[in-house]
Amino acid sequence: MTLLRVEDVHKSYGDEEVLKGVSFEMDRGDVDVLMGPSGSGKSTMLRCINRLTEIDSGGIWLDGTPVYDPETDVNELRQDVGMVFQDFNLFAHLTALENITLGLKRVLGVPEAEATERAADHLAQVGLAAQADSYPAELSGGQQQRVGIARALAMEPKLMLFDEPTSALDPELVGEVVEVMRDLAERGMTMLVVSHEMGFARSAADDIHFLDSGRIVESGPPEQLFQRPEHDRTSEFLTGLQSNGH
Amino acid sequence: MSAEEPSVADEVRTTVTVDTDRPWALAGLVAFWGWLLLRWTNDFLLPDGLAFPSDQSFVPAAPFATAAESLGATAASLGVAGAPLDVVAGLLGFVAGAIPSLPSLARGAWLTIVLTVAGIAFGFVLAVPLSVARVYGGRGLRWLSLSYTELIRGTPLLAQLFVLYFGLPLTQIIREVPGVGVGFVPATAVWVAIIGFTLNSAAYQAEYIRSALESVDAGQLTAARSIGLSKVDGIRYVVLPQGLRYAIPGWSNELVYLIKYSSLAAFITVRELFFQAESIANDTFRYTELFVLAALFYLALVVSASLLMNLVEDRTAIPGIGGKRQA
Numbered sequence: 001m002t003l004l005r006v007e008d009v010h011k012s013y014g015d016e017e018v019l020k021g022v023s024f025e026m027d028r029g030d031v032d033v034l035m036g037p038s039g040s041g042k043s044t045m046l047r048c049i050n051r052l053t054e055i056d057s058g059g060i061w062l063d064g065t066p067v068y069d070p071e072t073d074v075n076e077l078r079q080d081v082g083m084v085f086q087d088f089n090l091f092a093h094l095t096a097l098e099n100i101t102l103g104l105k106r107v108l109g110v111p112e113a114e115a116t117e118r119a120a121d122h123l124a125q126v127g128l129a130a131q132a133d134s135y136p137a138e139l140s141g142g143q144q145q146r147v148g149i150a151r152a153l154a155m156e157p158k159l160m161l162f163d164e165p166t167s168a169l170d171p172e173l174v175g176e177v178v179e180v181m182r183d184l185a186e187r188g189m190t191m192l193v194v195s196h197e198m199g200f201a202r203s204a205a206d207d208i209h210f211l212d213s214g215r216i217v218e219s220g221p222p223e224q225l226f227q228r229p230e231h232d233r234t235s236e237f238l239t240g241l242q243s244n245g246h
Numbered sequence: 247m248s249a250e251e252p253s254v255a256d257e258v259r260t261t262v263t264v265d266t267d268r269p270w271a272l273a274g275l276v277a278f279w280g281w282l283l284l285r286w287t288n289d290f291l292l293p294d295g296l297a298f299p300s301d302q303s304f305v306p307a308a309p310f311a312t313a314a315e316s317l318g319a320t321a322a323s324l325g326v327a328g329a330p331l332d333v334v335a336g337l338l339g340f341v342a343g344a345i346p347s348l349p350s351l352a353r354g355a356w357l358t359i360v361l362t363v364a365g366i367a368f369g370f371v372l373a374v375p376l377s378v379a380r381v382y383g384g385r386g387l388r389w390l391s392l393s394y395t396e397l398i399r400g401t402p403l404l405a406q407l408f409v410l411y412f413g414l415p416l417t418q419i420i421r422e423v424p425g426v427g428v429g430f431v432p433a434t435a436v437w438v439a440i441i442g443f444t445l446n447s448a449a450y451q452a453e454y455i456r457s458a459l460e461s462v463d464a465g466q467l468t469a470a471r472s473i474g475l476s477k478v479d480g481i482r483y484v485v486l487p488q489g490l491r492y493a494i495p496g497w498s499n500e501l502v503y504l505i506k507y508s509s510l511a512a513f514i515t516v517r518e519l520f521f522q523a524e525s526i527a528n529d530t531f532r533y534t535e536l537f538v539l540a541a542l543f544y545l546a547l548v549v550s551a552s553l554l555m556n557l558v559e560d561r562t563a564i565p566g567i568g569g570k571r572q573a
Binding site: 050052075076078079081082083085087089090091092093102103106107135136137138151152155 | 463465466468469470471472473474475476479483484487488491564565566567
C-alpha cells in the first residue's frame with residue numbers, strides 16, 4: 001500500500017532548477033535511500049516532503065493526503081513526518097529527555113508525567129537511558145543524533161526522513177547511528193534516507209534512487225544498483241564512493 | 247550547534263566586572279545596602295512615633311566637624327610636616343559635610359531604583375515582541391519594529407522625556423487617576439518618567455535581544471517546525487529561551503546605562519538621586535561633596551547591578567549556552 005507518492009516535483013532556487021521532475025513511490029514499511037552527488041537535489045527533495053521547502057509544481061501525497069493542498073494543515077502534516085538532520089539540531093537549551101518531551105507536550109498535548117515516561121522509553125530504545133539529563137553540548141555527535149532520532153520517533157510518525165544523518169559524524173561514531181536506523185527499519189518503519197552509507201543501503205534498503213542534477217537517473221534494489229548499474233553516471237558515482245572508503 | 251562556536255555572550259562582555267575576591271569592595275556594598283535598607287525602613291515604614299526623624303542622619307555630623315577642625319589646626323601648627331594630617335582633616339571635613347545630606351540621598355536612591363527597575367522590566371516586556379517582530383516578522387512588522395527602534399535610538403532621551411512631560415497631555419491624564427502620589431504610589435512626574443524610560447529602554451533592549459536571536463542557529467527553528475510546532479511556538483519554546491540567554495551580557499549593559507540615565511528624570515521634576523544631590527548642593531554650596539557623594543551612590547548601584555546580572559547569567563547558564571564557565 002502506497003504511503004508516499006512523489007509526482008513530477010519541480011523546484012527552483014532563483015534561476016537554478018534543483019529538482020527537474022522527480023517521481024517515486026514508497027509503500028508502508030519501505031526503506032528507500034536517495035543517493036547522488038552533492039547539489040543533485042537530495043536534501044531539497046526530502047525537505048519538500050514535510051514542506052520545510054515548498055515545491056514549485058508537481059504533487060506529493062502522504063498516506064493519501066495531498067501535502068500541498070491548501071486545506072492541509074502543515075503542522076499536523078509534520079507530526080506524521082519525522083525528520084533527522086545532518087547537524088542533529090537538538091534543542092540546545094533542553095536536556096536529551098526534554099528534547100523529546102517538548103513535542104509531546106506542546107504539539108500532541110500529552111500530560112507532563114506521561115510525556116516524561118514516553119520520552120524515557122524512546123531514549124532507552126536508542127540506548128541513551130543514562131543520558132536523559134544531559135544537555136546536547138555534553139553528548140557526543142553519535143549520541144546527539146540518536147536523541148534526534150528518538151525525538152522524531154516520539155511523535156509516532158508514519159514516515160521518517162533522514163537527511164545525511166551520519167555525514168557530520170566522526171567515522172567511529174557512524175556505526176552506533178546506523179545500528180539504530182537498521183533496528184528501526186527492521187521494526188517496519190517507513191524510512192526515506194539521504195545517505196552515502198553503503199553498508200546501510202546494502203543491508204536495509206529496499207530501493208535506492210540515484211539522483212543527478214535534479215532527476216532520478218536510476219532506481220532499483222541495492223544489489224542491482226551496486227552490481228549492475230545501467231547508467232554510466234551511476235557507476236561512476238558509486239565507484240567514487242567506494243574508493244573513498246565508504 | 248557545536249559548543250566551540252563563539253556566542254554573542256563572548257563577544258559583548260563589556261559590563262563592569264567586579265572582582266568578588268576583593269573583600270573590601272564587597273564589604274562596602276554590604277554596608278551601603280545595609281544602611282540604605284535601614285534608612286528606607288525607618289523613613290517609609292516605621293510610624294512617626296517610633297521612627298528616627300526622617301530628615302536627620304543616623305550619625306551626627308558635629309563630631310566629625312569638630313575633629314576635622316582640631317586636626318586642621320594641629321596640621322597648620324606643624325607647617326609642611328602637617329600635610330598628611332591636613333589630608334585626613336580634609337576627609338573628615340568631607341564626611342561632616344556629607345552626613346546631613348544622606349537621608350535625602352537615600353530617598354532619591356529609592357526613586358532611582360524604582361525608575362530603573364520599572365523601566366527595565368516594562369521595557370523588556372515590549373522589547374521581546376519588538377525583537378521577535380524584527381527577526382521573524384513579515385515585511386510590515388519588521389518595518390514597524392525597525393522604525394520604532396530607530397526613532398527612539400535616534401533622538402535624545404531628555405527630548406523624549408520633555409515631549410512626554412510637557413508636550414503631551416499625559417501629565418493631566420495621569421494626575422486625574424485616583425491614588426497617584428498617595429502613599430507608596432509614585433507621583434505624576436514619576437509615572438511619566440517610567441513611561442519614558444520604558445519606551446526608551448524597550449528600543450535598546452530590543453536591539454540587544456535581536457542580535458542575540460540572530461545568533462541562535464537557524465536549524466533550531468527548523469527542527470522545531472519539523473516536529474509540528476507552529477512558528478510562534480517554535481520561537482517561544484526553542485529560540486527565545488536560547489536567545490535570551492545570549493542576550494544577558496549586552497542586556498546587563500542596558501541596565502547599567504539606565505541606572506545612570508535615570509538621572510535625566512530630574513529635569514522633569516522627579517526627586518531622584520541626582521535631583522536630591524543637586525538641590526542640596528544649590529542650597530548649601532557644597533557642590534563637590536554632593537556630586538562626589540551622588541557619584542558614589544551611582545557607582546554602588548551600578549556595581550550591585552553588575553554583580554546581580556553576573557549571578558543571573560551563571561544561574562541560567564546551560565552547558566553550551568552562555569555563562570562564563572563554559573566560555
